[in-house]
Amino acid sequence: MASGEQGLLGTLGSVLRAPVPPERRGRLTLGWWILLLFAVQIVTGTLLSFYYEASPDMAAESVRYIMRDVGFGWLMRGLHVWSSHGMIALGLIQMLRVLFAGSYRGAGAASWYIGIALFFLVGLFAFTGGLLPWDDAAHGAAVRSLAVIEAVPGVGPWFATVLRGGEQVASSTLSRFYSAHVLLLPWIMFFLVLINLWFLSRRRSSEGGRP
């Protein structure tokens, strides 16, 4: 049955049940490791949001509260931070593997472009999440990053102003980055991952189980 007729659950099921040739197992698990790390990010991020307060007065204090007073808060925050590093590292390795193996050509082109978008999205996650502790390092990094964006000719100043929510990195910046980090970007990523899995399922069914 063509994957287009299966619907969402059917597509996911067909991807999960698809037999994997032994010689390809190692290469195919990388994407699933990235997905696992994303799941860890979602779970730990949701838990952290129970205690984090996205206001300039309380942001840094709430992070310290999580690290010092909340049970296993250090573990949840550590998992959240290190799984984000892992996603970036594994994403880079996956992109390089696809590039050197030539899998981006032909039927793999759609997954390749979605992969690029996903990698860019992971970078955005790191960028927006980096400001949330609202300490000196976070503040300074945001100021420098936005200065680089502002230096882009043409749209740079306008784009930087939109990201900051003003002319300086302030409370409006924290609000925008928090909303993007926990609302906008996760939904975009969720749908891109689904679309990527659908393309993968369609490729496997058309190529007889050989991605």
Place this chain on the structure above:
Amino acid sequence: MIAVLPADVADDLLTELRRDLEARGWSSELSRGSEQVVLSLSGGGDPHALAGVFAGRVDADVMPILLGREYRMQRFRRRFASLVVLGLGFFFLGVLSLPVVGFLRPPHVQLVASDLVFAAPANSLLAGGTKRVTVHGQRVLFVRRDDGSAFGIGGRCTYLDGCLLEWSTTRHQVVCPCCGGAYDAYGNVIEGPPSIPLRTYAVERIGDEFFLRSES
């Protein structure tokens, strides 16, 4: 051994397969049903070579016939292994859920708005050392004096450029590297173009840590 074949397998193919099996030391009994064809195989042939007889010619499942006791043992082993895996799975799930449950339990200490902001550990900043701290969105320069005491002062120059200020250990003044303005430890302008004094922040030492009070 038995070989289960599709019901629509052709008679001449069946005959050919049975002849090949016989050549390999397997005698076969044919049983034709509405949904499948079963070949019961007996003999001293190599069981591992059986799959090769059918490969590429017909889609066949080759399975051993077990005695009742062997079948029960195999079923018991499979169920036992499934139970062990399931049990291990639940165990690890339980272990993994412990940190989550601990995290979700409300801590004894509540998070309350505090006008005390952490500045620096007492043993990490030597005399004459400085650290830039953000207090409720404002950049503050935290300075450790030679005698070990500390003070907090606004970290941005009040002149047009708004540059980040620095502490001069030789002049014992807060200086602006951009406009050349200088302030004393109380925020008063000593020299240079700035005309507006700096805001100061009270410092409190709690244990081995310095805190800045946001309301001066």
